Amino acid sequence: MSAEFPNVTQHTSEVEVGQSLWQDAWHRLRQNKMAVAGAIFVLLLAIASFLAPIIAPHSYDQTNLAIGATPPSWNHLFGTDVLGRDLFSRTLYGGRISLSVGLVATAVSVIIGVLYGSISGYVGGRVDVVMMRIVDILYSLPFVIFVILLMVIFGRNIYLLFGAIGAVEWLDMARIVRGQVMSLKKQEFVEAAVALGLRKRRIILRHMIPNVLGIVIIYSTLIVPSVMLLEAFLSFLGFGVQPPMSSWGTLINDGAKSMEEYPWLLIFPSLFFAITLFSLNFVGDGLRDALDVRASKD
């Protein structure tokens, strides 16, 4: 048989196994070297931070006024701060706060923002107008007052910190998603879905949202640093991390004040901060590229 149809055998042994969209995406993601490197780094950092009580060489609050601020040495890998506390340990512990706040608050704001924005954008009409005006109102309310009131009513609570941050960040996401959805609404595949009689909820969840994921992911990677710095600001005000505990944000805040005298106090936390954000960005870009349904499959 193979003599008549020389290629058939080859083909039958290499049947293309169909891949779902998600498997496709995963495959493409794995191939993106930078994204993988980024993901690994963030993972390692997260593990190191959460293991901080075990691996940190010093405690994060033990002061040593006799030595004050000293540059990096073998005993203190990142040096010490003004009160003689080890910066390496403080950076490790700080990672726990920053990473949790960054990821959790971002996740909260993304979920709320995407749902809100898609509904508003897709349903349109009066509902859209009202929903967007609500966003405008919330956007204009003075954040400082909102924070002070929360502090007064609920006391100091790091979970409330997540809440406060999430409550502010979802607004931008909602707007962006709404914009995207509104332009997607006019595309043929949506008209097809409508014609098929699919319910609104299904269209939103199954068709709209996956298509806005690209821009959502990109914007999320932009929210994370903003959230971490907002946390630093709020902690500085007393709403959030309580001294002597610190986060990268507060460490950077402090380091910036003495950047000429004790540069290590700024350099190390900033380095961690920046590299983490870069990694998240690469991961985000990779995810966006991977999930882009219109990307060529070659």
Add this chain to the structure above:
Amino acid sequence: MQFEFSHLSRRRFIRGLGAMAALSALPGCGRQTPVDVGDREEIINIGNGSEPQDLDPHLITGQTDHYVVMSLMEGLVSEDPVDLHPIPGAAESWDLSPDQKVYTFHLRKNGRWTNDDPVTATDFLESFKRILTLSLGSEYSYMHWVVRNARAYNEGKLKNFDEVGYKVLDDLTFQVTLANPTPYFLSLINNDAWYPVPMKVLRKYGDPYLRGNRWTHPGHFVGNGPFALSKWRVNDVVAVKKSPTYWDRENVRLNGINFYPIESDDTEERAFRSGQLHATYTLPLAKIDYYKEHYPELLHINAFLGCYFYKFNVTKAPLTDKRVRQALTMSIDREAIVKTVTRGGQLPAYNLVPPGTAGYTCRTLVKEDVAAAKRLLAEAGYPDGKGMPTIELLYNTLEAHRTIAEAIQQMWKSKLGIEVRLVNQEWKVYLDAQRTLDYQICRASWIGDYVDPDTFLNMWLKDGGNNETGWSNPEYDRLIDEASRTANPKQRLEVFQKAEAILMDELPILPIYFYTSTRAIRPEVKGWYPTILDRHPYKFVYLEKKAK
């Protein structure tokens, strides 16, 4: 002159001050720095910390506001630039009655406002009536309460102002009658509350007895001081120029002063370094050591009339027990804090009133003794801190407060074994918590209004508005009252010794350090002397011109 990216370039820049010609050959500029311009035109650029809330002397409450207003106004007496002792101001001389209660001020003939009106005794009478008028709600009106019946009038209890101890004898003679002999009266009246205001101008722009009067705006402002307001842009600059009508204008050497309300001390220091300011308001903590080492001639650190301390809320256990308070007070290392944390040459404080205040140095001092502290704590029922509930330490949002609190938190933890939780509140909430006694330990400070121990000690009277600790002691109250009636200065100081001894035994407060003022000042600024209130009467300041 080539500039490299290194420390060296900065040093050369500062040293190259005299070589202005060389400076103007800077690549890419050819422009002169603001300081160069100022040196040439005898206009000094001063960093002034924060934007003034207002320029009305009767309404301002802040130090930075005062620094501007003191260039625009002059009181009955003025201050000597070296040690702030009272010298003739709007009054060229004064007499004191034998019972030491009546001061008669003789105003000068050539005193003028900037609108050329003469400065008369009636101006002072009407100004003082204004500040004591309750509807105005002046927060510093209490500076007049040493005057007979002034307090009663101010509180609305007395309706007739004529019964208050002020009298106009004639156009140039003004008499003040005090409630009691007050040895520090002449230094007391070197204060915004005792400045005159041009009532004619106030009436023109609004109601003189209410806030919101527009008379302080540039173009409207009229004063009787060495300088006149020429420009006021919010958050930008307050510029004053030498007053052409001031009686002593011949001796005023500066042509103008630019006050820059730079809030961030880092920004201010950079401005100083790059030649925008002649003098700064303060210096960032982190930079003090650097200046000490490299530019000691520019660094000015001087004792300042203020104390940084913690207040104990004595109504809440476990701080109700004196022994606990004593233990906490005795177990901190003030030297370490001053050397490593604040680094500004502050003095550790073992009592409340800064030593040498008007000749008074407290003899009862707190001791630092960890063993004794532990013993006291055990006696109080908390051996080694066991059983002691977590105490909250409240402070307002500022990096320095936090760092000090963290250091003390650790000291108490390691030496006494007690847990302290740090609570950081923003300013207003912090003030509110103190007022309502909703705290356990809180950070506080007190800057003297005038150079006398009284300003530090009269706070702690029962129900004193600034007490806010819940503490009181009848013997203490009696002593303070006795002091206010004692005419003999030496005896009076002895009474204060007894009072402060009680304070240092019962310890409703924990003294930590005495303030210093820290500024960076360029060498060409002359006539600027270190004073305990960090006030530098501008009519004596000048810029020394360099030989080209």
Add this chain to the structure above:
Amino acid sequence: MLRYIIKRIFEAIPVLFIVATVSFFLMKMMPGGPFDTEKVTTPEIKLAIEKQYGLNQPIWKQYIDYMGHLARGDLGPSFKYAGWTVNELLAGAFPVSLELGCYALAFALVVGMVAGIIASLRKNTASDYVPMSLATLGICLPTFVTGPLLILLFGICLHWYNTSGWYLPSDRVLPSITLGLYYTAYISRLTRGGMLEILNQDFIRTARAKGATEWRIVWKHALRGGVLSVVSFLGPAVAGIITGSLVVETIFQIPGLGRFFIMAGFNRDYTMVMGTVLFFAALTIFANLVVDILQVWLNPKLRFE
């Protein structure tokens, strides 16, 4: 179009009203007042001050008084800066913030879009990673780090600029870059993402196959996608940029609006809080209107209802 604009303005009025009301009552709930000072005054004096500002009256009356003044455009006296009215303070600071914002935005748009365009065209190569990383630095390093760094380098070491102040034209440079860097990151990423959405589509491949130059592809087709994303983001961002950044203003000593926005709450300067909130709300509504119009213009498919 005109009818649409008028419709939007009408919709804005209830929004502003609600914003004003909610802010007013939230603000009054805060502990502490504008006249709380470290040196405590007597209750009589405190009351005298409060009477002058109407603060001793019941809250509903204060609210009505305030709304009455508001309807006449009078934002009242500032409680903190007793010599000035809120209108004066905002009017004085607005031109400064507007100028700073425009330069910062211009910087961010130029640098951001160029970086985003190059990166999207050379996806996953060095020309992608390098510009993107540099742009991302803008968010990774907060303004209170980049500002002083720029000042140290260009102001103190090189002596090209003043280290602070807003007097000379050259004073605009460093603050604009510092503020702009933050938005550069957003704009570059959004541009790249938006352009990739388009570039990956089949019709681009067709255009390339037909021999269209890269330039034409970018200009005529892909850029639209990039610009669309940027425009949706810019609406709210513009309001934020113009109302200034407290941090940049503090570092460079710029008399802008940002300081009033943040500090008013801390100072319990009630009238200033209301003034800034309403100003911001009005600005946001205006910016959103412009963005919505732009979006329709750029994406013809949206021309509709």
